[in-house]
Amino acid sequence: MQDLIETSVETATAVELAGVSKRYGDVLALDRADLTVRRGERVALLGPSGCGKSTLLALIAGLEEPDGGALAVGGATDARERLAQCALMPQRDLLLPWRSALDNACLALENQGLSRAEARRRAQPLFAELGLAEFERARPSELSGGMRQRVAFLRTLLAGKDVLLLDEPFGALDSLTRAALQGWLRDALDRERRTVLLVTHDVEEALLLADRVAVLSPRPGRVLAEVAVDLPPGTRRELVVSAPFLELREQILEALE
Numbered sequence: 122m123q124d125l126i127e128t129s130v131e132t133a134t135a136v137e138l139a140g141v142s143k144r145y146g147d148v149l150a151l152d153r154a155d156l157t158v159r160r161g162e163r164v165a166l167l168g169p170s171g172c173g174k175s176t177l178l179a180l181i182a183g184l185e186e187p188d189g190g191a192l193a194v195g196g197a198t199d200a201r202e203r204l205a206q207c208a209l210m211p212q213r214d215l216l217l218p219w220r221s222a223l224d225n226a227c228l229a230l231e232n233q234g235l236s237r238a239e240a241r242r243r244a245q246p247l248f249a250e251l252g253l254a255e256f257e258r259a260r261p262s263e264l265s266g267g268m269r270q271r272v273a274f275l276r277t278l279l280a281g282k283d284v285l286l287l288d289e290p291f292g293a294l295d296s297l298t299r300a301a302l303q304g305w306l307r308d309a310l311d312r313e314r315r316t317v318l319l320v321t322h323d324v325e326e327a328l329l330l331a332d333r334v335a336v337l338s339p340r341p342g343r344v345l346a347e348v349a350v351d352l353p354p355g356t357r358r359e360l361v362v363s364a365p366f367l368e369l370r371e372q373i374l375e376a377l378e
Contacts, residue, residue, distance in 0.1 A: 135316040140190035152341035163317040165327035173342030174320040208282035212289040214273035216261040223257035229280040336376040346376040
């Protein structure tokens, strides 16, 4: 474990898993999974349902402990210290229905001890940047699914953590909204460079949002392949029909098969 910590510090590694295993009763969810994520890198975790992708995020976030192997976030191995460096955005937005969109986004700042007035002052300018201008006072029931996810992402961002863990953030949305939000999230992450681990079932989403794609095996999950994503600038529509994109897509599909 000490070697893992020292390596993480020396190479500015944000997240490192070495031979990580996790079992739930008789079910082995992860089996000797290895993964290294550099600071500021965006990595997508891609694999079939039940392969342990969400379990990996829970372990990294310090919500659970591995049964075997070594795990560090920013060099820290203790669960509480890992949690202190991570912000987790689940698939469901979990917005509080009695709070406005702005006050839902402010929760992360209020949890850090800021007054609601100060939290609002800090959060409000970001609403325009994330396409939510004029919706600060709206209740969650008055927002579209896409808008709710933007508020949830802003809440995650305002937590100020070094590592963002996004667990299928667009999984519950229709295909048109999902496509629009992929481009939006790509731009948002370019502006707010953080270390990101994204769980997704969508190959195109992984390629559009990540610098690298880690392909997991069926349960018990382990990393089968890692594919570096190096695409030219362009809109979502331009990228998904480009030759480099299609070549990477085929490479990942082969790994999944």
